[in-house]
Amino acid sequence: MINLKPHRKNRLMLIFAMILGVSVAAWFGLKAFNENLMFFFSPSDVVEGKAPQDHLFRLGGMVVKGSVERPGDGMTVYFVLTDMAKEVKVKYTGILPDLFREGQGIVANGKLEQADLFVAQEVLAKHDENYMPPEVAGSLKTAELKGAKQ
Amino acid sequence: MIMKWLHKFSSPPYFYALSGKLIKWLSVLLVAFLAAGLYGGLVLAPADYQQGDSFRIIYVHVPAAWMSLFIYMVMAVSGTIALVWRIKLAEIVSVCSPPIGAGFTFLALVTGSIWGKPMWGTWWVWDARLTSELILLFLYLGLIGLYTAIEDKRTASRSVAILALVGVVNIPIIHYSVEWWNTLHQGPTVTKFDKPSIHIDMLIPLLNMAIAFKLYFAIALLMRSRNELLQREQNGRWVEEVLEGK
Incomplete structure (x- = not known):
């Protein structure tokens, strides 16, 4: 770990504290409006x-x-x-x-x-997150049908 | 060793000379990846089983959306370095990023809208993914405005870094919005722990395009940073030397 000078360490801590604070505030806010979201x-x-x-x-x-x-x-x-x-x-x-x-x-x-x-x-x-060529979709379907028949 | 190199790299004259060479090489790579990505995406990749050829807008939309988040993280990290270590170059990187980021966010929103009309049946809905991405655009615009509003460049850079760090909370919200809430936008295809749910022939051009967009960002960032550096150091001796072509 790099040795930090005290004033730099303080600034880094302040930044982390700020991000943490904002995250907690955002979490409460989003939680409150969960239904609307x-x-x-x-x-x-x-x-x-x-x-x-x-x-x-x-x-x-x-x-x-x-x-x-x-x-x-x-x-x-x-x-x-x-x-x-x-x-x-x-x-x-x-x-x-x-x-x-x-x-x-x-x-x-x-x-x-x-x-x-x-x-x-x-x-x-x-639409869903799947992207494939029609041939692949077709063969997936036939495989599914075969599976269902067996 | 690394620290020493970093120190050397962050010295303005060294950075200026090195970045000039880097830009040339990166531009060659950019042309190669962009050509491969576009040819692969628009010609070689098969049509989608549901969306036909319309899905090909993915090759602009998705890399642009990734970039909008990636650039924000670059900005936040360099902003942190600027605030803690007061390194000039980190300040410059964090203030030169927002205009490029805003461009990619805008591109992602516009291409998404054009894609949404034929597939979803609407240009725009206020679902969590679309809304949080719009907030990201406003954040970028706010950062640009803040930087130009403050006269002293170093104070301005620090303010930009602080505001950028406040906005960083939006990044995970954008990414996970499709999982935390019901949205019209579908879930992630590539950026998840599972196997990507896109056929390999469609995925390769997409990754090529993503690399091309990253290269473009690197080039644009270096160019902007060089400019900003020259302006800030206009009274320095090395700038005089550079301008006289020595």
């Missing part, structure tokens, strides 16, 4: 009644495979969102983003109309 509620939050009942909020989850229905004019879509624990049905009228598909993570902004129907005004797609 959550970008969306999960279907479990909605089922458990943690989500707001009377105003707009965002609901995030995965579109359940085979749940997308387009009754009537084709602009209105019904689908079910899941967080692998609970499910919530969503209704949306409008244009969906390119990445919207079954099995895709999405975030919908809207309101609970009934206890079990979420009416969305806006639907955003959430």
